[in-house]
Structures are given as structure tokens and as C-alpha cells.
Amino acid sequence: MREERQFVAGLYARLDELRAEAETAVRGSLAPAGNGRQARVERDVAVIERSATLTALNAADSGLCFGRLDFAPESEGEPGATHHIGRMGIRRDDAERSPLLVDWRAAVARPFYLATGHTPMGLRRRRHLTTKGRTVTALHDEILDLGDPTRTGHEDPTGDAVLLAALNGARTGRMSDIVQTIQAEQDRVIRAPHRGVLVVEGGPGTGKTAVALHRAAYLLYAHREQLARRAVLIVGPNPAFLSYIGDVLPSLGETGVLLATPAELFPGVTATAADTPGAAAVKGSAAMADALAAAVRDRQTVPDTVTEIDHEQWTLSLERAVAEDARHHARATGLPHNLARAHFGRHVLDALTGQLADRVGREPYEAIAEELGEEIPEGNVLTPADIEQLGREIAGNPDVVAAIDALWPELTPQRLLTDFLQEPVHLPDADAASIRRAPGIGWTAADVPLLDEAAELLGEDDHAARAAAAREYEERVAYAKGVLDVSYGSRTYEFEDLDDEDSEVLGAHDLIDAERFAERHEEDDHRSAAARAAADRTWAFGHIIVDEAQELSAMTWRLLMRRCPTRSMTLVGDPAQVGDAAGCDSWKQILDPYVGDRYEHTRLGVNYRTPAEIMDLAARVMREADPAFEPPSSVRSTGVEPWVRRSTPDELPRTVAEAVAAAGGAGRTAVVAPADLLPALARELPGASCGAHPDLTAPVVLLAPRQAKGLEFDTVVVAEPDRIRSGSPRGLNDLYVALTRATQSLGLVHTGGWQVTPAAATPSPAAAASD
Ligand SMILES: Nc1ncnc2c1ncn2[C@@H]1O[C@H](COP(=O)(O)OP(=O)(O)OP(=O)(O)O)[C@@H](O)[C@H]1O
Numbered sequence: 001m002r003e004e005r006q007f008v009a010g011l012y013a014r015l016d017e018l019r020a021e022a023e024t025a026v027r028g029s030l031a032p033a034g035n036g037r038q039a040r041v042e043r044d045v046a047v048i049e050r051s052a053t054l055t056a057l058n059a060a061d062s063g064l065c066f067g068r069l070d071f072a073p074e075s076e077g078e079p080g081a082t083h084h085i086g087r088m089g090i091r092r093d094d095a096e097r098s099p100l101l102v103d104w105r106a107a108v109a110r111p112f113y114l115a116t117g118h119t120p121m122g123l124r125r126r127r128h129l130t131t132k133g134r135t136v137t138a139l140h141d142e143i144l145d146l147g148d149p150t151r152t153g154h155e156d157p158t159g160d161a162v163l164l165a166a167l168n169g170a171r172t173g174r175m176s177d178i179v180q181t182i183q184a185e186q187d188r189v190i191r192a193p194h195r196g197v198l199v200v201e202g203g204p205g206t207g208k209t210a211v212a213l214h215r216a217a218y219l220l221y222a223h224r225e226q227l228a229r230r231a232v233l234i235v236g237p238n239p240a241f242l243s244y245i246g247d248v249l250p251s252l253g254e255t256g257v258l259l260a261t262p263a264e265l266f267p268g269v270t271a272t273a274a275d276t277p278g279a280a281a282v283k284g285s286a287a288m289a290d291a292l293a294a295a296v297r298d299r300q301t302v303p304d305t306v307t308e309i310d311h312e313q314w315t316l317s318l319e320r321a322v323a324e325d326a327r328h329h330a331r332a333t334g335l336p337h338n339l340a341r342a343h344f345g346r347h348v349l350d351a352l353t354g355q356l357a358d359r360v361g362r363e364p365y366e367a368i369a370e371e372l373g374e375e376i377p378e379g380n381v382l383t384p385a386d387i388e389q390l391g392r393e394i395a396g397n398p399d400v401v402a403a404i405d406a407l408w409p410e411l412t413p414q415r416l417l418t419d420f421l422q423e424p425v426h427l428p429d430a431d432a433a434s435i436r437r438a439p440g441i442g443w444t445a446a447d448v449p450l451l452d453e454a455a456e457l458l459g460e461d462d463h464a465a466r467a468a469a470a471r472e473y474e475e476r477v478a479y480a481k482g483v484l485d486v487s488y489g490s491r492t493y494e495f496e497d498l499d500d501e502d503s504e505v506l507g508a509h510d511l512i513d514a515e516r517f518a519e520r521h522e523e524d525d526h527r528s529a530a531a532r533a534a535a536d537r538t539w540a541f542g543h544i545i546v547d548e549a550q551e552l553s554a555m556t557w558r559l560l561m562r563r564c565p566t567r568s569m570t571l572v573g574d575p576a577q578v579g580d581a582a583g584c585d586s587w588k589q590i591l592d593p594y595v596g597d598r599y600e601h602t603r604l605g606v607n608y609r610t611p612a613e614i615m616d617l618a619a620r621v622m623r624e625a626d627p628a629f630e631p632p633s634s635v636r637s638t639g640v641e642p643w644v645r646r647s648t649p650d651e652l653p654r655t656v657a658e659a660v661a662a663a664g665g666a667g668r669t670a671v672v673a674p675a676d677l678l679p680a681l682a683r684e685l686p687g688a689s690c691g692a693h694p695d696l697t698a699p700v701v702l703l704a705p706r707q708a709k710g711l712e713f714d715t716v717v718v719a720e721p722d723r724i725r726s727g728s729p730r731g732l733n734d735l736y737v738a739l740t741r742a743t744q745s746l747g748l749v750h751t752g753g754w755q756v757t758p759a760a761a762t763p764s765p766a767a768a769a770s771d
Contacts, residue, residue: 001136001139001154004068004127004129004136004139005135005136007065007084008064008065008129008131008134008135008136009134010100011064011065011084011086011090011100011101012064012134014090014092014093014100015057015060015061015064015090017093018053018057018090019054019057019058022050022053022054022057023054025050026047026050026051026054029043029047029050030043030047055250055253055255056088056253057088059087059088059250059251059252059253060086060087060088060253062251063086063087063131063179063180064086064087064088064101064131064134065084065085065086065087065101065129065131066085066086066087066128066129066130066131066179066180067084067085067086067104067109067112067126067127067128067129067180068082068083068084068085068126068127068129069082069083069085069108069109069111069112069123069125069126069127070082070123070124070125070126070127071083071122071123071124072120072122072123072124072145080124083099083102083108083109084100084101084102085101085102085104085109085112086101086102086103086104087103087104087179087252087253088101088103088253089101089102089103089106103221104179105217105218105221105222110187110191111123111126112126113182113183113184113186113187114184114187114188115144116144116184117144117146120144120145123144123145124143124144124145124148125141125142125143125144125145125148126141126142126144127139127140127141127142127154128140128141128156128162128180130162130165138154139152139154140154140156140161140162141154141155141156142155142156143155162180162181163181163183163608163635164635164636166178166180166181167608167609167635167636167743168636168743170667170668170714171667171668171712171713171714171743172668172697173244173668173695173696173697173698173701174243174244174246174247174696174697175209175210175213175244175245175247175248176247176248176251177210177213177214177248177251177252178207178210178214179214179252182214183207183606185604185605185606186207186210186211186214186604188602189211189215189602189604190211190214190215190218191215191218191222192215192600192602194219194222194223194227194543194568195566195568196567196568196569196595196598196599196600197567197568197569197570197571197591197594197595197598197599197600198569198570198571198599198600198602199549199571199572199573199587199591199599199600199601199602200212200570200571200572200573200602200603200604201572201573201574201575201587201601201602201603201604202572202574202603202604202605202632203574203576203605203607203631203632203740204574204577204607204609204610204618204631204632204736204737204740204741205607205608205609205610205632205634205712205740206604206605206606206607206608206632207604207606207608208547208572208573208574208604209245209547209572209710210248211572211604212234212545212547212570212572213234213245213248213249213545214248214252215545215570216232216234216249216254216257216543216545217249217252217253217254219232219543220232220254220256220257223542226542227256227542227543228256228529228542229529229542230529230533230540230541230542230543231256231257231258231528231529231530231532231533231539231541231542232256232257232258232530232541232542232543232544232545233257233258233260233533233541233543233544233545233563233564234257234258234259234260234544234545234546234547235260235261235262235265235544235545235546235547235552235560236259236260236261236547236548236710237261237547237548237551237709237710238261238706238707238709239261239692239693240693240694240696240707240711241261241547241548241709241710241711242259242260242261243696244696244710244711245259245547245710246259255528255530256528256529256530257530258530258531258533258534258541260534261445262445262448262449262552262556262559262560263445263448264448265448265449265452265537265559265560265563266413266448266451266452266455266537267534267535267536267537269414269443269447269448269451270443271442271443271444271445271447271448272442272443273441273442273443273444274444274445275435275444275445275446276434277728277729278434279434279435279444279446280444280445280446280553281553282427282431282434282435283435283444283446283447283449283450283553283555284446284449284553284554284555284556285553285554285555286554286555286558286593287427287431288427288450288453288555289453289555289558290426291420291424291425291426291427292416292417292420292450292453292454292457293457294425294426295416295419295420295425295426296337296411296416296454296457296458297331298425299337299408299409299411299416300327300330300331300337300344300407300408301406301407301408302320302323302324302327302407303318303319303320303323303407304320305319305320306318306319306320307323307403307406307407309352309397309399309400309403310399311352311356311393311394311397311399311400312393314356314359316352316355316356316394316400317355318348318351318352318403322347322348322351323348323407325347325351326343326344326347326348326351327344327407327408329343329344329347330343330344330347330408335459336456336457336458336459337408337411337457337458337459338410338411338458338459338460339459339460341404341408341410344404344407344408345404345408348400348403348404348407349391349394349395349400349404350391352394352400353387353390353391353394356390356394357380357382357386357387357390358380360382360390361380361381361382361386361387362379362380362381364381365379365381411458412458413451413452413454413455413458414451416454416457416458417447417450417451417454418439420450421435421436421437421439421447422436422437422438422439423436424436446553446555448556448559449553449555449556449558449559450555452537452558452559452562453555453558453559455537456562539563540563540564540565540566541563541564542566542568543564543568543569543570544560544563544564544568544569544570545569545570545571545572546560546569546570546571546572546573547572547573547710548572548573548577548709548710549571549572549573549590550573550574550575550577550578551573551578551709552590554590557590557593557594561594567594567595571587571590575587576622576629576733576736577709577733577736577737578730578733587599587601604632605632605633606632606633606634606635607631607632607633607634607635608635608636609712609740609741609742609743610634610740610741610742610743611634611636611637611638611640611742611743611744612633612634612636612637613637613638613639613640613641613642614642614739614740614742614745614746615631615632615633615634615740617642617739617746617756618631618736618739618740619631620756621721621725621732621735621736621739621756622732622736624756625732638744638745640744640745642745642746642747642748643746643747643748644747644748644749644750644754645659645747645748645749645750646749646750646751646752646754647749647750647751648751649751652677652680652719652720652749652751653677653680653681653683653684653685654684655749656671656673656681656684656685656717656719656749657681657684657685659717659747659749660685660688660700660715660717663714663715663717663745667713667714667715667744668696668697668698668699668700668701668713668714668715669699669700669701669713669714669715669716669717670700670701670702670703670708670711670713670715670716670717670741671685671688671700671701671702671703671716671717671718671719672703672704672705672708672716672717672718672719672724672738672741673702673703673704673718673719673720673724674704674705674719674720674723674724674727675704677719677720678690678702678704681702681719682702685700685702687699687700688700688701688702689701689702690702690703694707696711701713705724705727705734705735705737705738706734706737708737708738708741709737711741712741712742712743713741713742713743714742714743714744714745715742715744715745715746715747716738716739716741716742716745716746716747717746717747717748717749718735718738718739718746718747718748718749719748719749719750720749720750720751721735721738721739721748721750721754722750722753722754724738
């Protein structure tokens with residue numbers, strides 16, 4: 001213990017040194033840079049590099065070192081290697097820059113998570129260090145080489161003490177990282193290859209979310225060259241969930257990640273309205289893609305017979321056949337509507353110009369022929385230059401522009417979708433009726449993938465803007481090349497990994513290439529890749545992680561797949577927890593259109609959250625619908641059975657409030673109830689946080705079942721479970737979610753009708769009380 005305390009104190013001293021250096025560097029580099037180009041380049045490099053270093057150093061402070069690996073000697077008589085494992089790699093300030101602390105993501109750290117007595121991976125001993133602040137407070141040793149006679153007095157025969165301490169700790173309302181106690185089955189998922197689609201399925205509490213977040217950190221470490229510059233997107237079901245998980249990656253020193261709900265993925269649009277479940281299901285169905293595509297084609301029209309257009313003293317005729325021909329050519333380009341519009345316009349203009357040239361150029365012949373009483377001869381007096389000039393005049397005629405606009409209007413996604421929702425076409429009548437809506441009501445979450453689909457179908461005609469930007473861009477690429485050359489030359493090896501040449505701390509040259517740098521590097525634009533990605537609908541992410549993936553509609557999948565052309569994705573979810581009416585029931589159904597059956601599927605089978613007693617009740621509820629239902633097995637049991645209390649409708653809020661009070665304010669408590677009961681419960685629980693964006697760090701939180709998704713609390717009280725179950729077509733799944741949120745105790749309050757099959761062997765108080 002004394003040795004470890006000294007070692008850890010030395011580590012923090014080194015961390016402080018590095019932090020002081022980085023702070024000085026950041027301060028220095030923020031100073032005015034003078035006017036010279038080279039000075040600006042130097043300043044920008046320093047700001048980018050030193051700020052990233054400082055963030056990583058600050059994040060590592062808490063729980064900097066948490067493990068040690070003692071390897072068996074490789075040859076007789078030599079000491080085995082020893083490595084301390086922590087949140088980041090740190091080197092000594094000596095001539096060799098020898099390693100002091102190994103990043104948990106490095107390959108050499110892997111036995112910390114995977115070695116067993118059966119497969120020790122060369123390890124003699126694995127040690128967990130528990131720290132409080134900067135002091136080591138406990139050691140837990142596991143001896144992997146059973147023949148090893150050395151003992152330290154800190155032996156932990158099962159190796160589970162650190163895990164159980166983490167699982168039993170009171171919740172804070174914010175998810176914390178699990179870097180000290182990642183389990184072997186989780187480690188395999190975290191470090192799985194990043195190419196292609198990986199599906200991670202597991203019941204409640206199996207660590208899917210935790211694993212997904214650690215996988216993001218791992219991938220950014222192992223493939224930072226590709227991923228940091230394209231950013232990683234993590235999609236979660238709702239804003240409360242995102243704030244719940246928001247601290248995990250920063251605590252691991254990673255900030256190059258964008259967290260978003262599907263409703264936030266169309267820049268500039270915020271969903272403020274709500275759909276009925278039925279409407280959301282229709283809007284989420286794959287049929288909407290065809291309906292929208294057909295609606296766009298409907299906007300590419302032709303005149304019934306002819307459109308007459310005045311041009312100076314002439315009247316030009318745009319015949320139906322000419323417009324049809326123009327439309328055919330424009331569609332044949334395969335371009336989106338707004339870009340194909342130029343082709344349609346070109347054809348129409350050519351036809352009108354030809355028509356006018358015919359008339360203007362033949363007029364002199366006609367006049368002469370009339371005067372002489374002869375047949376009109378062949379020919380046209382106009383030169384090609386004259387005809388070109390006529391064409392320019394026609395193109396500048398507002399009536400001509402208006403006629404083209406009427407037939408093939410330029411459209412925004414918002415305009416198209418507003419019109420479509422006002423009169424939904426190409427859908428069965430019942431579906432159309434369920435989504436029909438007057439304009440001006442505001443967008444819903446289910447509208448966002450439709451807007452994105454519309455944007456894809458329409459495209460954006462930005463020719464003029466692009467031409468103007470191109471010149472400036474060239475200049476900025478040249479400037480950025482200068483920045484990156486300097487950055488590469490001055491890269492730091494301070495945190496270089498033991499075994500991986502590519503693993504030094506991020507430098508500007510890792511984060512961005514010259515072109516990307518140039519794109520973002522306007523004088524006042526120092527946004528990270530994640531920030532730029534958030535503002536860019538067409539951004540292609542390096543990797544996408546989807547949590548609660550079972551909830552996403554087919555239309556949302558289309559949006560996400562467009563954001564990830566490489567299909568480098570991790571999808572985590574649990575089909576038994578599907579709540580959204582538009583959600584998908586099977587991975588095959590989700591993935592077939594994009595990758596066929598070329599995806600990896602893996603399962604997590606151990607529940608780290610919910611004690612066995614609570615899981616038993618939840619499983620019995622699920623077995624009423626599916627007798628073969630098998631929940632994940634709980635790693636803990638608390639000996640505390642769930643309780644069930646009957647009340648009257650009038651008394652229910654008070655009964656719930658009493659149950660909350662009885663929980664004694666230890667840790668966090670959630671009350672999960674049907675949405676219409678929440679106002680009455682809020683009156684009885686005035687201190688509770690509730691609403692669309694509840695504060696999950698409050699001692700008591702009031703939630704509708706869907707809001708509880710992905711969250712966890714020490715104590716959970718579920719009000720009117722039967723109404724949650726029968727409240728929607730996916731009500732059983734909602735109830736399953738509600739029942740599996742507690743880490744310590746669960747109680748149910750109902751006003752009648754609650755029945756659950758008793759436990760087979762030992763009837764629990766829950767079953768006994770169900771009268
Ligand atoms: N290896 C681990 N060490 C410590 N805690 C863990 C570990 N794995 C999971 N946990 C904890 O178990 C709890 C459940 O994890 P998580 O929320 O990731 O599960 P989930 O599978 O996403 O659950 P759900 O499907 O119900 O949302 C969290 O508190 C998490 O920190």
C-alpha cells in the first residue's frame with residue numbers, strides 16, 4: 001500500500017507538471033500573434049494542440065491510475081514486467097521518455113480486462129487500486145498464477161469486490177465510466193474491429209450504453225487518424241438520456257463526439273410539436289420515402305396543352321410536348337429536383353429561343369416573299385451570335401422565368417413537407433388521414449427524417465455560392481498546409497503509448513487534413529469536427545453509435561445511413577424494450593436494405609444494474625406474453641423483494657408520496673407513471689423534478705415510462721403498472737423498461753387489476769401482495 005501510494009503521488013506530480021506546461025503553452029499561444037502569416041500559423045497550431053492536451057490532462061485527474069499488471073518473468077531469473085494502468089498514457093521526463101502509466105485502451109492493458117486463471121495471458125497478478133481524490137485507499141489483488149507463492153495480504157479471491165462496490169454505490173443521476181471494471185464480454189465488444197456494422201443486443205442493465213460509450217473512446221484512440229477528423233456520432237433516444245450519459249466521454253478525455261437525438265439531426269430545425277403514436281408510426285414507415293419521391297415528381301409538371309408567354313411584341317408558345325421532352329431530359333440526369341431544374345429550364349429556353357429565332361430570322365424573307373407574291377424561300381437571317389443574344393433575352397424575361405418556375409419550382413424541404421402534410425398523397429387513405437395537418441403547427445421528431453429525405457430528393461442549387469467560395473478556398477488550403485506542416489514537425493510524444501507507434505496525443509495533423517482545415521478555418525471559426533458536423537446536414541461521420549437502436553423508425557435509419565456511407569456503425573439495443581410504435585422488431589428488418597446480412601451480432605448476457613429479486617418480477621411480467629422469455633442474469637441479489645401496494649384512485653398520489661418518503665432520501669428515486677397521472681403526482685411531490693427535461697440529479701424525479709428509457713435510480717416506484725401495460729400497443733415493453741430501472745429497490749402502487757404469475761419456487765411478497 002505504501003509503495004502504491006508513493007507511486008500514485010509521483011504520477012500526480014508528473015500530471016501537474018504536464019498540466020502546468022500545457023496551461024502556459026495555451027496562455028502563451030492565445031496572445032496576439034502579430035500580423036505575419038507565419039506567426040498566425042504558429043499560434044493556431046499551438047492553440048489547437050495545447051487545448052486538446054489540456055482537456056485530456058484535466059479529464060484524467062479523477063481516478064488517474066486504477067490498476068497494475070504484474071507479468072510473469074519471460075525467462076528464468078529475470079523480474080517480470082510491471083505496468084500501471086490508467087485513464088491516459090504518461091511518460092517520465094527522462095532521456096528515454098520511459099512509460100509511467102499505460103492508457104487503458106492500449107493493447108498491453110488488455111489482460112487487465114480479459115485475463116483469467118484459466119487464460120492468464122502471461123499475468124502473475126492483477127491489482128485494482130481504489131483511490132479517493134489523489135490517495136490510494138484500497139488494493140484488491142487477484143493471483144492468476146495459482147502456483148505463485150507470493151502474497152500481499154490484499155488478495156480478493158473472487159476478484160469481484162471492486163465491481164460490486166461500483167454496482168452498489170448510490171446513483172448520482174449521471175452515468176459514470178466503467179473503465180476500472182470493464183468485464184471480459186464487454187471488453188470484446190469495446191475493442192471489436194470498427195469496420196462494418198456491429199449489433200450489440202442485451203437485456204436491461206447489461207451495460208450496452210456503457211459499452212457503446214467506451215467503444216467510442218476506444219475507437220477514437222485506436223483509429224484517431226480517420227475518426228477524429230470525421231467525428232463520431234452517438235445517437236440516444238431523448239435529451240434527458242443524453243444529459244445522463246454526457247459526462248462519460250469527457251471523463252475519459254474524449255470530446256470529439258457529437259451526442260444527438262434523431263430529432264436533432266436536421267440542422268436549423270427544432271422539433272416543438274408532438275405526433276400521436278399512430279401518426280409517428282406512419283411517418284416513420286419506409287413507405288414514406290416512396291410517397292415523398294412521388295410528391296416531388298408531382299411538382300415536375302407540364303401544361304395541359306400549351307402555355308403562352310409574352311416576350312416583347314411576340315407571344316411564345318410552350319407546348320405540352322416540348323415541356324414533356326424537357327422534363328424527360330431533366331429526370332434522366334438522375335439529379336435531385338432543384339439541380340435537375342437547370343436542365344429542365346435549359347431545354348425550355350432552347351425551345352423558346354428556337355421558336356423566336358425562327359420567327360425573327362424569317363421575317364425578312366416573309367416580307368419579301370409577300371411583296372413579290374412568291375413562295376417563301378428557305379433560310380434565316382440570324383447568325384448563331386444573334387440567336388445566342390435572343391436566348392439571353394428570353395432567359396432574362398421574368399414571364400419566362402415565372403413559367404418555368406410554375407412547371408418546375410425550386411423547393412425547400414420545409415416547403416415540400418408542409419405541402420405534403422397538408423394533403424398527403426400516394427398513401428393509403430387511413431394513413432394520409434392520420435398525418436394530415438394544417439401548416440404552421442411546428443415540426444415533430446418524426447418530421448425530421450422526412451425533412452432530411454426531402455432535402456436529399458430536392459438537393460440544393462448552390463452553384464453561385466460555390467463558385468464564389470472556390471477562389472477563397474484555394475487560398476485557405478495553402479494557408480492550412482502551412483499550419484499542418486508545422487504541426488507535424490512539432491508533434492509531441494509525451495503520451496505515446498507503449499506498443500503503438502501511432503498513439504501519441506492528438507495533434508492538429510491527426511485531427512484534420514489540410515482541406516478540412518481550410519474549410520473550417522475562417523479566421524473566427526475554431527469549431528471542432530463535432531461542432532461542424534452538427535451544423536452540416538451532409539456530414540459523413542467516421543463512426544456512428546446508436547443507443548436504444550430498437551426505437552428508431554425506418555425513415556430515421558435512412559437518415560443515419562446517409563450520414564455514414566462507410567457503414568462503420570455500432571448499434572446497441574434490446575428488442576424486448578421497443579416502445580415507439582415506429583420502432584423496428586428485428587435487426588434483420590433494420591439492416592437488410594443497407595448491408596444485407598453482412599453484420600456482426602453479439603449479445604451481452606449479464607445484468608449489472610437490476611438485482612435478481614427485481615429481475616425475477618420483471619421476467620414474470622414478460623412471460624405472460626412470451627412464456628419462453630429469458631432475462632439477462634443479475635450479477636447481484638440484495639435480498640430485498642419488490643413490494644406491491646394497493647390504493648384507491650383518490651389516494652394513489654399520497655400512497656406514492658409516502659413510498660417515496662419511506663425510501664428515506666438515500667440516493668435517487670424515480671416515480672414512473674402513466675403520463676396523465678404525472679400532474680397529480682407532481683402536486684403531491686412538490687420537490688420532484690418533472691416535465692420534458694427533468695433534472696436527473698434531483699433526489700426525486702417523475703417520469704412517463706418512455707422517459708425512463710436507458711436511465712437508472714436507486715429506488716423506483718411504479719404507479720399503475722397495469723395501465724402502463726395496457727396503455728399502448730407496446731405497453732408491455734414500456735412496463736418492462738419501468739420495472740428494470742432500479743439498482744436497489746422497486747415498489748408498485750396500483751388501484752386494482754394488477755396480477756402477476758407467482759414465482760414458481762418461492763412466492764415473493766410481490767406475488768403474495770397482488771390481491
Ligand atoms: N463492467 C461494469 N462495471 C461497473 N458497472 C457497470 C459495468 N457494466 C455495466 N455497469 C453499470 O450497469 C448499469 C447499467 O448499464 P447500462 O445503462 O449501460 O445498461 P444497458 O444495457 O444500456 O441498460 P438498458 O437497456 O436498461 O438501458 C450502469 O450503471 C453501468 O454503469
